[in-house]
Amino acid sequence: MKKVDxxxxxxxxxxxxxxxxxxxxxxxxHPSTEGKKHWIELEHEAGVRHFEVGSFLPAKxxxxxxDVLSVIDIVKSLSxxxxxxxxxxxxxxxDALASGVPEVGCVVSASEEHNQANTKRSREETLSEVDNxxxxxxxxxxxxxxxxxxxxxxxxxxxxxxxPIEVLRIAERCYEAGADIVSLADTVGYAGPRQVAHxxxxxxxxxxxxxxxxxxxxxxxxxxxxxxxxxxNGARILDGAMGGLGGCPFAxxxxxxxxxxxxxxxxxxxGFRTGIDLEKLTSVRSIIVREMPTEPLYGGLAKxxxxxxxxxxxHI
Amino acid sequence: MKKVDxxxxxxxxxxxxxxxxxxxxxxxxHPSTEGKKHWIELEHEAGVRHFEVGSFLPAKxxxxxxDVLSVIDIVKSLSxxxxxxxxxxxxxxxDALASGVPEVGCVVSASEEHNQANTKRSREETLSEVDNxxxxxxxxxxxxxxxxxxxxxxxxxxxxxxxPIEVLRIAERCYEAGADIVSLADTVGYAGPRQVAHxxxxxxxxxxxxxxxxxxxxxxxxxxxxxxxxxxNGARILDGAMGGLGGCPFAxxxxxxxxxxxxxxxxxxxGFRTGIDLEKLTSVRSIIVREMPTEPLYGGLAKxxxxxxxxxxxHI
Numbered sequence: 001m002k003k004v005d006x007x008x009x010x011x012x013x014x015x016x017x018x019x020x021x022x023x024x025x026x027x028x029x030h031p032s033t034e035g036k037k038h039w040i041e042l043e044h045e046a047g048v049r050h051f052e053v054g055s056f057l058p059a060k061x062x063x064x065x066x067d068v069l070s071v072i073d074i075v076k077s078l079s080x081x082x083x084x085x086x087x088x089x090x091x092x093x094x095d096a097l098a099s100g101v102p103e104v105g106c107v108v109s110a111s112e113e114h115n116q117a118n119t120k121r122s123r124e125e126t127l128s129e130v131d132n133x134x135x136x137x138x139x140x141x142x143x144x145x146x147x148x149x150x151x152x153x154x155x156x157x158x159x160x161x162x163x164p165i166e167v168l169r170i171a172e173r174c175y176e177a178g179a180d181i182v183s184l185a186d187t188v189g190y191a192g193p194r195q196v197a198h199x200x201x202x203x204x205x206x207x208x209x210x211x212x213x214x215x216x217x218x219x220x221x222x223x224x225x226x227x228x229x230x231x232x233n234g235a236r237i238l239d240g241a242m243g244g245l246g247g248c249p250f251a252x253x254x255x256x257x258x259x260x261x262x263x264x265x266x267x268x269x270x271g272f273r274t275g276i277d278l279e280k281l282t283s284v285r286s287i288i289v290r291e292m293p294t295e296p297l298y299g300g301l302a303k304x305x306x307x308x309x310x311x312x313x314x315h316i
Numbered sequence: 317m318k319k320v321d322x323x324x325x326x327x328x329x330x331x332x333x334x335x336x337x338x339x340x341x342x343x344x345x346h347p348s349t350e351g352k353k354h355w356i357e358l359e360h361e362a363g364v365r366h367f368e369v370g371s372f373l374p375a376k377x378x379x380x381x382x383d384v385l386s387v388i389d390i391v392k393s394l395s396x397x398x399x400x401x402x403x404x405x406x407x408x409x410x411d412a413l414a415s416g417v418p419e420v421g422c423v424v425s426a427s428e429e430h431n432q433a434n435t436k437r438s439r440e441e442t443l444s445e446v447d448n449x450x451x452x453x454x455x456x457x458x459x460x461x462x463x464x465x466x467x468x469x470x471x472x473x474x475x476x477x478x479x480p481i482e483v484l485r486i487a488e489r490c491y492e493a494g495a496d497i498v499s500l501a502d503t504v505g506y507a508g509p510r511q512v513a514h515x516x517x518x519x520x521x522x523x524x525x526x527x528x529x530x531x532x533x534x535x536x537x538x539x540x541x542x543x544x545x546x547x548x549n550g551a552r553i554l555d556g557a558m559g560g561l562g563g564c565p566f567a568x569x570x571x572x573x574x575x576x577x578x579x580x581x582x583x584x585x586x587g588f589r590t591g592i593d594l595e596k597l598t599s600v601r602s603i604i605v606r607e608m609p610t611e612p613l614y615g616g617l618a619k620x621x622x623x624x625x626x627x628x629x630x631h632i
Binding site: 192259 | 535541
């Protein structure tokens with residue numbers, strides 16, 4: 001069995017909670033390491049198995065991720081839990097591989113303009129770094145998974161419309177480099193569900209069954225609808241953040257990631273079993289409120305609770 | 317051409333803004349008649365054509381709807397605008413028919429328990445009132461449209477799961493009585509998109525092309541995803557409220573109706589033209605803030621604004 005299939009089983013949907021990475025990109029306060037530990041442990045108890053927990057970035061400029069090594073170890077200590085962290089430059093790549101984190105993520109933008117603005121490099125240079133990451137991964141002992149997020153896959157807040165063919169070309173290029181997972185990222189929440197359905201379907205059919213995911217933001221209220229479209233069109237990994245934490249410097253004032261709790265409800269109500277206990281999961285919000293009292297939390301389920309007879313089954 | 321087809325054209329989606337009816341069910345403050353006038357006029361200028369503007373209920377207990385006759389007249393004065401109001405009992409039916417409102421709405425619950433709790437009558441008695449309304453409508457001069465909302469179509473917060481066959485039976489019964497429109501209402505926001513897709517598809521195929529709609533609440537964050545599922549499965553009329561106003565006494569603390577602005581974005585991004593200018597539409601929120609300063613407003617689009625190059629087209 002391929003390693004990626006052991007960690008993200010092909011016969012089910014995997015939900016990756018990215019609150020401790022993407023959720024902390026723009027926050028004014030961030031949780032203590034102890035707070036992160038409670039957060040992850042309680043989620044694990046609720047049934048969450050996939051966590052994105054930080055970025056390898058200079059601690060001076062990104063204090064929220066200064067404890068990334070400790071947080072990776074927290075995830076490692078939990079049975080069946082899988083941790084991922086981002087490496088956004090050469091130094092980060094070396095540190096990430098040295099850390100032993102089971103999954104190293106990186107990002108390339110679908111638009112040249114956003115890639116330049118975000119990384120001060122061309123897309124081609126970033127893709128060379130993906131090559132480099134995969135080569136170093138192959139030479140490493142523990143051979144972590146490599147996942148690539150394609151930012152602005154559904155439109156760019158700097159350059160406007162993005163040609164889906166270009167997104168598919170980048171995805172193909174990443175798989176050829178040796179990436180295990182490619183994710184279509186709606187970084188600024190431009191997509192609608194039809195767009196997500198079409199691009200997911202195209203990626204599913206072009207890549208011959210290779211694993212892909214979606215990373216969606218709820219910026220224009222389409223997050224859950226887009227997730228539903230991705231679910232129905234072959235995406236196997238869906239990212240979300242507790243309480244919809246997160247934002248994007250390229251989408252000021254906007255709401256953040258798709259709400260993880262609501263994403264679980266969506267999957268369950270659509271017949272995709274997640275293994276996650278929603279009541280336990282929503283209690284994680286109290287940790288976030290305690291650790292980051294000024295951050296707004298979004299989401300319907302946490303306010304309303306579960307339906308009287310549980311999540312409705314789909315039948316007719 | 318059937319009257320309902322002239323008002324809700326079969327070759328397009330009609331969006332009905334219900335903020336002035338369902339949006340005012342549970343509010344502490346309500347807009348003045350002048351405020352309602354600005355609200356409707358600005359929406360009309362933005363391209364909205366279908367409005368649900370109140371209920372025929374005793375003014376003493378429901379002061380938010382005391383001016384329903386004036387508000388119906390406001391809608392009537394605007395070119396191409398269509399107004400609807402609810403009649404929830406015998407007295408309301410008589411008053412609604414006398415008012416000359418172009419559409420009279422009524423509600424029956426999919427569950428016996430909720431029908432009793434909501435109206436102190438059995439479902440059978442409520443269905444008899446639908447018969448009565450249709451008979452009186454046929455005998456009237458202006459013959460308004462009759463629309464019936466089936467509350468709790470996707471699950472009931474009193475009795476739990478609802479059998480979709482029962483919902484279809486009630487829908488059939490209402491069409492036989494002479495209803496022009498039946499709407500599947502997710503009164504307490506229990507549904508997920510797969511459930512909405514299945515029930516919409518079944519209703520579309522069973523009723524031989526008769527007009528139906530969906531009335532969705534965003535209680536558990538599924539509002540837009542459910543609307544997308546309904547759009548893709550034959551619903552022609554979708555309700556929403558500006559800013560997601562509204563709530564339900566049977567779903568305390570919960571968010572309200574599906575957010576109208578986000579619903580417009582969904583439709584446009586899925587290739588369904590609405591004729592609504594989203595920038596003008598979002599400016600209606602300032603009237604709501606002025607008239608009902610304590611009401612929370614929801615929605616992504618109003619916060620984030622339109623994407624750089626407008627609403628993305630679906631193409632691949």
